[in-house]
Amino acid sequence: MGLDRRGFVKIVVGGVAGTLFTPVIWQSLDDVSIWSQNWPWIPRLNKGEVKSKAALSKLCPSGCAVKVKTVGGLPFAVAGNAANPMSKGGVCPVCAAGAQLMYSPARVQSPMKKVGEGKFEAIKWEDAEALLVEKLTALKGQDGKIAAISGDETGTANEVISALLAGLGNSGTYMMPGEKFVAEKGVKLMGGSGQPGFDIAGADLVLMIGADALDSWGATVANQKAFAATRPTGGVATAKFVYAGPVLNSSAAVSDKFLPVPPTATAAFALGLANQLISAGAVSSAPDFAEYKALAAKYTAEEVEKATGLKPETMKELAAMIKAAKAPLVIAGASFGQGAGALDFVAGASLNVLLGRVGSGMTLLPAAPKAIASSSVSEKDAASFLANVATGKAAVGALLVYEANPAYALPQAGDMAKALGNIAFKVSFSTYMDETAALCDLILPAPHPYERFDDAMNPYGVAKPTYLAGKPVVKKPVADCKDPVDVLLGAAGKLGLSLGFETYADVIKAKAAALGADFDALTAGGIWNGEAKGASLNLGASALAKAAPAKADDKTLALAPVCKLAYGSATLATPPANLLTVRDTELSGKDLFVQMNAATAKKVGVAEGAKVKLSAGSGEMKARVHLNEGVAPGTVAVLLGFGRSAWDEFTKGKGDNVYKILTVSDEAGTGLKVWAGSTVTVAKV
Amino acid sequence: MKAKEFNIKWGMVIDLDKCTGCGACMTACQVENNIAPMVDASNKLRTLSWMLVYELSNKKSGAEAEVAYLPRPCMQCGNPACVPVCPVIATDKNEEGGIVSQIYPRCIGCRYCMAACPYHARYFNWEDPIFPKGMEKALSPNTSARPRGVVEKCNFCHTRLMKAKDKARQDGGNPEALADGAYMPACAEICPTGAISFGDVKNKEHKVFELAQGKDAYRLLEKLGLNPQVYYVSKREWVRKLGDNYAATGKPGAAKKHS
Numbered sequence: 001m002g003l004d005r006r007g008f009v010k011i012v013v014g015g016v017a018g019t020l021f022t023p024v025i026w027q028s029l030d031d032v033s034i035w036s037q038n039w040p041w042i043p044r045l046n047k048g049e050v051k052s053k054a055a056l057s058k059l060c061p062s063g064c065a066v067k068v069k070t071v072g073g074l075p076f077a078v079a080g081n082a083a084n085p086m087s088k089g090g091v092c093p094v095c096a097a098g099a100q101l102m103y104s105p106a107r108v109q110s111p112m113k114k115v116g117e118g119k120f121e122a123i124k125w126e127d128a129e130a131l132l133v134e135k136l137t138a139l140k141g142q143d144g145k146i147a148a149i150s151g152d153e154t155g156t157a158n159e160v161i162s163a164l165l166a167g168l169g170n171s172g173t174y175m176m177p178g179e180k181f182v183a184e185k186g187v188k189l190m191g192g193s194g195q196p197g198f199d200i201a202g203a204d205l206v207l208m209i210g211a212d213a214l215d216s217w218g219a220t221v222a223n224q225k226a227f228a229a230t231r232p233t234g235g236v237a238t239a240k241f242v243y244a245g246p247v248l249n250s251s252a253a254v255s256d257k258f259l260p261v262p263p264t265a266t267a268a269f270a271l272g273l274a275n276q277l278i279s280a281g282a283v284s285s286a287p288d289f290a291e292y293k294a295l296a297a298k299y300t301a302e303e304v305e306k307a308t309g310l311k312p313e314t315m316k317e318l319a320a321m322i323k324a325a326k327a328p329l330v331i332a333g334a335s336f337g338q339g340a341g342a343l344d345f346v347a348g349a350s351l352n353v354l355l356g357r358v359g360s361g362m363t364l365l366p367a368a369p370k371a372i373a374s375s376s377v378s379e380k381d382a383a384s385f386l387a388n389v390a391t392g393k394a395a396v397g398a399l400l401v402y403e404a405n406p407a408y409a410l411p412q413a414g415d416m417a418k419a420l421g422n423i424a425f426k427v428s429f430s431t432y433m434d435e436t437a438a439l440c441d442l443i444l445p446a447p448h449p450y451e452r453f454d455d456a457m458n459p460y461g462v463a464k465p466t467y468l469a470g471k472p473v474v475k476k477p478v479a480d481c482k483d484p485v486d487v488l489l490g491a492a493g494k495l496g497l498s499l500g501f502e503t504y505a506d507v508i509k510a511k512a513a514a515l516g517a518d519f520d521a522l523t524a525g526g527i528w529n530g531e532a533k534g535a536s537l538n539l540g541a542s543a544l545a546k547a548a549p550a551k552a553d554d555k556t557l558a559l560a561p562v563c564k565l566a567y568g569s570a571t572l573a574t575p576p577a578n579l580l581t582v583r584d585t586e587l588s589g590k591d592l593f594v595q596m597n598a599a600t601a602k603k604v605g606v607a608e609g610a611k612v613k614l615s616a617g618s619g620e621m622k623a624r625v626h627l628n629e630g631v632a633p634g635t636v637a638v639l640l641g642f643g644r645s646a647w648d649e650f651t652k653g654k655g656d657n658v659y660k661i662l663t664v665s666d667e668a669g670t671g672l673k674v675w676a677g678s679t680v681t682v683a684k685v
Numbered sequence: 686m687k688a689k690e691f692n693i694k695w696g697m698v699i700d701l702d703k704c705t706g707c708g709a710c711m712t713a714c715q716v717e718n719n720i721a722p723m724v725d726a727s728n729k730l731r732t733l734s735w736m737l738v739y740e741l742s743n744k745k746s747g748a749e750a751e752v753a754y755l756p757r758p759c760m761q762c763g764n765p766a767c768v769p770v771c772p773v774i775a776t777d778k779n780e781e782g783g784i785v786s787q788i789y790p791r792c793i794g795c796r797y798c799m800a801a802c803p804y805h806a807r808y809f810n811w812e813d814p815i816f817p818k819g820m821e822k823a824l825s826p827n828t829s830a831r832p833r834g835v836v837e838k839c840n841f842c843h844t845r846l847m848k849a850k851d852k853a854r855q856d857g858g859n860p861e862a863l864a865d866g867a868y869m870p871a872c873a874e875i876c877p878t879g880a881i882s883f884g885d886v887k888n889k890e891h892k893v894f895e896l897a898q899g900k901d902a903y904r905l906l907e908k909l910g911l912n913p914q915v916y917y918v919s920k921r922e923w924v925r926k927l928g929d930n931y932a933a934t935g936k937p938g939a940a941k942k943h944s
Contacts, residue, residue, distance in 0.1 A: 045828075075823060103818075233880075253752045260748060
């Protein structure tokens with residue numbers, strides 16, 4: 001029986017129909033689509049109960065009060081703590097990446113001892129602590145031989161470090177540069193004392209001079225929340241914001257007015273405005289008003305235009321706007337949070353005195369009670385200290401570096417890293433392998449904020465005394481680390497010193513008790529607030545009279561470092577999860593873009609994309625040019641946070657470090673080291 | 686074409702006059718949706734940014750210069766351009782709430798949807814999601830990791846919607862009438878200036894109902910008629926004009942007026 005044509009067609013049609021009706025083929029297709037995406041290297045999700053725990057996330061400089069979300073006990077995400085007035089449910093971009101930073105490839109996994117140039121070996125904690133004690137014992141009692149640098153402006157850890165050093169016969173605990181240090185000096189020059197605070201929430205006009213209050217200055221999230229409260233979506237704004245500074249940055253982007261002012265002309269701008277206000281009838285009962293008036297009179301609209309490029313009418317409009325406001329507030333600071341002179345601060349703060357806003361808008365915080373009586377932080381900053389080490393003025397045998405990265409984040413960073421070479425024994429207490437840790441002889445890994453007790457007293461900018469504390473979110477740290485304060489307290493015991501505490505948690509409990517705060521409520525996400533002290537300030541006229549006029553120079557450009565919180569801070573390289581936020585007009589491959597406006601670029605003779613070399617002092621950096629009309633005339637803006645030489649594959653070798661070309665000068669009349677008004681030479685390569 | 690209508694319409698209203706461009710929303714989105722960090726994230730043809738903050742400029746200089754930041758999630762269009770072009774129905778708009786789905790195991794990676802989407806809200810996975818060693822322990826339980834070769838996009842943190850509905854059921858409430866704020870995507874939750882409002886734009890009890898109808902509210906490229914569920918608000922005319930580069934007036938509703 002052969003297969004005839006009809007039979008063949010039947011089989012084919014039956015076959016096709018059968019294929020269509022059988023589920024096998026569809027099921028297989030479905031399976032293929034699923035299984036072809038189901039490879040063993042595709043990570044699986046974690047299972048378990050999802051919880052939310054309060055934490056103090058000190059990854060950003062001011063610290064965010066957050067809720068850490070955990071699954072099966074493992075942190076995976078961060079949300080704001082709506083009940084905490086410091087964050088009101090908001091989180092900064094750095095703290096938003098907090099859970100992933102626990103597993104950063106740059107984390108130091110165990111204590112490390114240097115065994116050669118750039119080579120380390122892992123050692124046991126007993127050995128590491130014994131080595132620390134041995135080195136400190138050898139230098140005990142020799143004044144100035146042991147020093148410490150701290151990059152944590154708010155932690156009570158500073159009290160422990162300075163008390164330990166005081167007990168060893170030394171007193172050198174130096175702070176990394178920040179606004180707080182300079183502002184306190186400025187307040188002194190105005191006849192007051194204490195840390196200044198700024199009540200943004202209570203102001204109906206906020207003039208930010210330099211200070212990028214809505215992205216990187218002060219308690220950022222609290223500032224942003226105060227700003228947001230005045231701008232109901234779809235409603236009428238209840239406060240005006242004005243930004244005067246070198247770059248159209250985040251604060252300027254949402255302000256009602258942006259006034260481009262080169263970083264070298266900040267004080268001239270403030271005094272020019274004072275002149276306009278006084279001409280419009282502003283008077284002050286401050287004892288030095290006459291002197292101040294005479295000084296301000298020198299800053300005529302024409303002079304201000306020469307220094308800043310701002311038209312006289314613009315200044316007049318601003319003065320009128322301030323005059324019309326019921327509760328104006330002036331915030332002055334460096335656009336990148338450090339390096340400004342005390343006089344820049346005084347020039348800005350004097351406007352608050354002139355406007356009668358001291359005590360209400362600008363407040364002064366009383367000194368916080370100490371947990372350890374014998375502690376005292378030095379009057380000098382880390383930049384001055386390391387400059388002395390470089391020249392041999394300070395002969396230091398041992399240096400403790402706590403949560404700081406002086407080899408990267410100090411002006412003329414190259415020289416600073418070299419100066420560290422003059423110190424025989426350096427210990428870094430750091431969570432991550434940063435540039436300074438890579439130069440140290442001993443690295444004692446510190447826990448991530450979710451793994452430790454920590455606190456924050458008066459983050460700079462807050463209007464009222466403020467205290468936050470946090471406890472660990474996880475049961476066990478991811479790395480073999482120990483709390484630096486616990487290590488130091490243990491070392492103190494072995495050195496025969498008793499600081500009265502055994503753990504950092506006890507120190508924080510004592511601090512809370514001294515303030516009258518409830519430790520348990522604080523670590524559950526609460527906050528302690530005190531009252532600002534009443535004070536009167538003068539206008540700082542005698543100090544301002546000493547201010548040196550900015551040098552006009554055709555060959556150089558004013559340097560405006562730009563801090564974007566998302567890209568990290570002085571102590572933290574850009575978190576891997578935040579790299580996405582870096583624009584391709586800021587970083588392309590390994591090229592960093594510096595920004596200037598078209599007129600400036602023409603003056604320098606460069607075009608979009610051109611490769612340039614920026615040099616100042618003994619430092620230089622390479623970059624490419626991106627034209628940005630939001631940069632003040634005669635100014636080159638450079639992002640901070642790039643050009644890392646340590647850390648991990650996500651950040652290492654990308655772009656260049658602007659700290660290398662910041663030049664330090666002595667401020668006339670105050671003797672402070674300043675670098676916010678640095679100038680650079682830009683040359684095409 | 687007629688837009689698909691549902692009783693619930695999850696939508697965002699983003700106030701561009703409040704956005705400082707800080708990037709917290711982008712980071713929170715990456716964390717929530719398990720997007721692996723890339724070593725070279727400056728190559729924007731390869732990155733996955735479900736939420737992307739654009740920088741807009743008025744192109745003026747000096748004191749006249751202004752910039753605005755525009756966070757761009759998936760617009761969850763009422764009449765999505767991506768859905769009809771998908772040959773395998775890996776993306777659809779078929780659920781109450783109007784969120785445009787993306788079914789990864791079904792996606793064959795042809796990228797027609799990417800070509801169709803005028804908002805560039807869709808991304809192709811060029812790489813497998815490889816996290817630095819140990820970082821997979823910080824994966825969010827809310828979104829599965831996608832292999833290379835598939836297209837992905839923002840889904841308004843859909844798992845959060847499921848969880849909010851579950852919670853409503855457990856609490857004896859109505860999962861189809863969630864209270865304002867009961868369901869929030871990660872970006873809206875974290876935004877430190879509260880620039881992103883989220884809710885059901887059809888529900889009068891939700892804040893976004895009114896905000897989406899405000900006089901300064903507009904949508905991107907309204908002329909195309911895709912009927913997005915994401916609204917923007919700005920008092921600045923130049924910002925609104927950029928929102929629809931065909932718009933002649935820059936005024937809300939301008940979409941209907943031009944040719």
